[in-house]
Amino acid sequence: MRHVWTMITAIVVAPLAWLLLAYGQDRTLQAFANEESTGALATGAFVWPAVCLAAAGLLLGLIATLRVSPLGAVLTGLAYTASYLALLVDPDAVLGLFPKSLSLAGRSVDPTMPLRTGGALLLGALLLIGIASVGRWRRWPTPAVAEAEPDIEVTQPEDRPLGVDGLGFAAEPTPASTASLARAFDRAGRP
Template sequence: MRHLATFVAAVVLGPATWVLVALGQGRSLTVFDTAPNADLPSAGDPLAAFVFIAVAGMLLGVVGTLRLSPLGATLIGLGYLGSAVAAVFAPGRVINLLDHTLRIGGYDANLATPVRTGSAALLGSLLVVAVVSAKRWRQWPEAPADETPKPEDTPIPLGDLQRDTELVGAAGLTAQDRPQWETSWQSRR
């Protein structure tokens, strides 16, 4: 079940993150290309670029670092790395394939931007390294069978009855004292 969940997450988050990176880097390139000609960029331009890239990083961080199935991180990482490697051997084809501009909320995102800037290779490598991390494959520690508390050693919660010095010892009631406690409490009602 966890493999299916991370597969669905990869199918949704991989392309969404790609678009966010394209939006953020495209916006950032536009802002800093025009910065020498302007005294001060408008306040929303660098902030929008930062938000897009930060959200993309958070989305990939969820897939890459949490103790989920590594399937999602593997799929996204290999997809991003594959696009970067393909661009090394056939840059014209990859750019032609990805060179589409989306307009989202007044911002333009050229889908080839992550390949052009090298972000696809960087992010893909990070996700693949997260998959091969030894800690990711370890199981959560389980309590050894001999250290589990026995029912007679478990204190009974007392709430307001802690004032009753006749029934409460220094460590509280144990399961052995239950019949006495129940009898005493019922007789007071």
């Protein structure tokens, strides 16, 4: 079922991202063309193209980074890449598959713009390469389960001082403790 939902997402997102990409690229090229006639670039001319290109990138990034199923990224990547590579066989037939212009929000859009600029091949290849990334196939980290340890009750006096004094070691060895240590070494057979 996860493959079906990813495929449905790709069927909706891929054409929408294509149109947003076409609109953003077309308006960007028009802003640069207007600069030649007016002599200056208008900063306001890049606002909507930037929004559309960012939205297209976010939508394609959504498909590319889904950890549920790679099917959507495969389908979108293959469609984008194949549409551009088909230009190598018969460019006129490929461009003839697209309408001459579409109207979005009262503005005409050239839907062949991702093919004309090469953006379709670039994004298609990125989607296909994203499938091969190692991080995509890693499982989500699971919390480590603590091994069951035997219940050992440790009691410590509350008034134990901190530092060496609290460990119960004397500052200097007493003759009695030195003699008992020597006897322990002798029993073990060590010099």
